[in-house]
Amino acid sequence: MTLTVNAFSANKAGMTGLDKEKIQKIISSNTSSNFQEYSSKQIHRIETRIKRKNELLSRLSQEEIAKAEAEMNLEAAHLEAQRDLTRVKVHIDMDAFFASVEMRDDPTLRSIPMGVGTDLMLGTSNYIARKFGVRSAMPGYMARKLCPELTIVKGDYRKYRKESLIIRKVFDEYDPNLKTGGLDEVYMDLTDYVAARKGPVSRKRIRYRGDCVCRLPLLSENDTINVGANTTDEVCKKCGKIRLCVEDMVDFGTTVEEIVNEIRFRVEQISGLTCSAGIASNGMLAKICSDINKPNGQFRLADDKETIIEFMRTLPIRKVSGIGAVTEAILKGIGVEKCGDLFEKRGIIKLLFKELAWHWFLRVALGVSQRGTSEETDNCIRHRKSISTERTFKPTIQLEKLLDTLHYLCAKLIESLGKCNILGGHVATLIIKLANFDRINRSQTVNYRINTVDNLYSMMEGLLRKEMKRGLKIRLLGVRLSKLEFLEKETEITKRESQKSLHEFLVPKKRLSTSTKNEDSDDLFSDQSTISPSDSEDNITEIPSTSSRSTIQCPICNRNFEYDENGKINSHIDECLNLEVITQIEETPPEVIKPINQAKLSSKIKSETKNNALKKKKSNSSRAPNGTRPLTNYFPVNLK
Structure with missing residues (x-):
């Protein structure tokens, strides 16, 4: 091959x-x-x-494969028990978002090939x-070879961010708890909204025609105008030409298709931009569906098991978010082309890959997303292992320019944390791509939460300066946070951490560690520009850092001190404990911190530890498969 x-x-x-x-x-x-x-x-x-x-x-013997296949059948039955067909999940993706914004603002770009970037x-x-x-x-420059007439427009990301916020207001009306996957996509749960919709809704529609084409959407000669439409003239302040404004009403029904169509209609009315949508019983499927009728369309996958499994059976593996070029190549190398092959070869998959990988592949094959309220936002929060940002530029060795870029990336990454309900991370990684395209990762692990620009930048700056001593010419810089902490509704983790004794906080930990990545690792999921249940990087040369130092973290304000600064840390903690309110330096909602009762905390920690152990034991107990139709009926197995 x-x-x-x-x-x-x-x-x-x-x-x-x-x-x-x-x-x-x-x-x-x-x-x-x-x-x-x-x-x-x-x-x-x-x-x-x-x-x-x-x-x-x-x-592998046939007996080994058969045994693994039987084990996968049991796991598949357990996953089937988790399948929830009662939810209405929607993924909405703006159509060529950056380019569409530029074409809206500059009509001359609408009829020519164009791109946004450099x-x-x-x-x-x-x-x-x-x-x-x-x-x-x-x-x-490569794109110009493919299309010599290509016009490249420099991106204005402040404008795109502003536009995203405007559009977000429409989405919020239908699902206040929606999750974003970036500036141009959202995951929504419309279950409650659809159930509460009692009747049709009428919406005002404005379209434009005439000599001025600055405003969108435009009204073509073939478009219908409803009875009772109002028509007015106005002079465009931008081009000085006259445009005709046609205003009428549009009715939207109570079905989920009508409601999603209404959402897309309102987005176009408020922004002049189009979007596409996917409707399914979980977010993973909805995201796949949103790409089917692009641009400016929508697709609904029926909420029944047979249809979903058949849909996934014939779907190319690359269509699944999280399977990029490298993962695709490795799967194809063992004969997996379609998502259905993941189930057909399930015994082999289990024996060749690690548990995290084969378990996710099985979910993909069945079209079963993660259980929980935020199950579908695999691309944004709950099962995200890392968050990163990168920037490519002309190869350079100028440290000042590299540091400026590094600071920008740190600020951008920290800014994005809140959008994905991330409180911070404990492992910061500097990503470097050299002029010869080799990639180097330098990671630094700390025992406190990294969530400020200054904190992240100071760590990354030190790593970059050390690498620059080697005289490297760099073409890409990136920053990644992993070992993430998330803002959850029940904030159980936060509660437990707040109950730790001072002794636990003051135990010094090694601050810096990293190791060389095994090239034969089975953590295949993180091809560039994808997000999935693993934070490993394919095709990365990691060079271990050797320096390490011990730190102590203040349990009140999270400030870090060197372990040998014993007097300084004691004095600092005394000052912090004298403050009546310390929430100005916390990320969580304001609350008054009560005096610490060590005995009470110790008792509480022991109690919670016991309860957590019981919960874990209960969750790991075996579950009886439900009486659904055997999955092998959908997948003709041929492992010979």
Whole structure:
């Protein structure tokens, strides 16, 4: 099998029917020698991993495979017991968001191929450019080779963020507890809203036509105008031309399809931008569905088991969020092309991959999302292991420029924490891509919560300065936080942490540690630009840091001191304990901190520890499979 891990991918909406072979030739002929060398090494690593798995597969007996398959059948039955078909989950994704904002504001861009970004990297492209093979995460200079007429517009992320907030107000009316997956996508639970909808709703609609085309949406000659429409003229302040404003009313019914259509209608009315939606019984499925009728469309997957399993059976594995190029290559290397293959080869999958991987693959095959209120936001919060941001630039060795970029990335990352209900993390990682495309990770682990720009930047700056002593020429910097803490409704973790004794807080811990990544790791999920149940990085060269130092954290304000600053820490804690209110330096909602009662806390901690052990024992007890139709009826098994 010939690996195509770095080959052109046409999985983006609006890129069907392209001549991928022709596009790949253009890309290959314009690829630098550095990147070709990097790609060769990357492919070699993946081929080695595939070879090892196939060697292991060749040594497996039919008895071993049959036993693993039986175990997977039991696990599948347990997952089936978790399937919830009563919820109405919706994933809404703005259509080519950055490009659409620019085209709305500049009508001359609407009829030409254009992208947003720089010659170094594109953030997105419009649907006209996609017909040439131009897509996001592609260097701008490469995109011009595919489409010489391409216009590249520099992105204005403040404008995009502002637009996102405007659109968010519409979504909030339907689900105040929605989860965001970025500026341009949201996960919504419309179950309660649909149940409460008593009758049709009428909405005002305004469309425009005439010499001025600055305002959207435009009214075409084929569009209908409802009876009783009002028409007014106005002069555009931008172009000075006259436009005709046509105002009428539109009715939306009570079905979920009508309600989602209403949401998309309101987004277009308030912003002039279109979006697409997926409707399903869980968020994982809804996200897949939102891509089916892009742009400006929606798709609903019926909420019954048979339809869902059949839908997943024929779905290409790359369509699942979390399966990127590397994961796809490794799965294809063992004969897995469709999501149905994940179930058909379930015995092999269990024997070749670690538990986290095969368990997630089984969920994907069945179309069963995680259990819980935020089950579907796998891409944003609950099962996210890390959060990161990166920036690509011309290779440079100038430390000042690199530090400026690093500070920007730290600020951007910290700003994004609240949007994903993340309180902070305990492991900070500096990501470096060298001029030859090799990637280096430097990680620093601390026993306190990293949640401020200054804190994160000071850690990353030290790591970067150390690397720069080697005279490296860098083309990409990134910052990642892992070992995350989340803001949860019941905040049980926070409560338990607040009940720790002073002694527990003052036990020194090693602050810095990292290890070299095993190239044959089975944690496959974190291809670039994907989020999934693992925070490992494919194709990364990690170099262990060697320095370490012990720190002590103040239990009141989380400030850190060196372990040898004994007098200083004692004095500081005395000052903190004398404060009547300390919540100004906490992230959590304001509350008065009561005096610490060590005996009471110790008793409470022991009690909670015992209760937690009982809960864990109870949750691990076996569950009887429900009496549903056997899953093998849906997947013809052929493991020979």
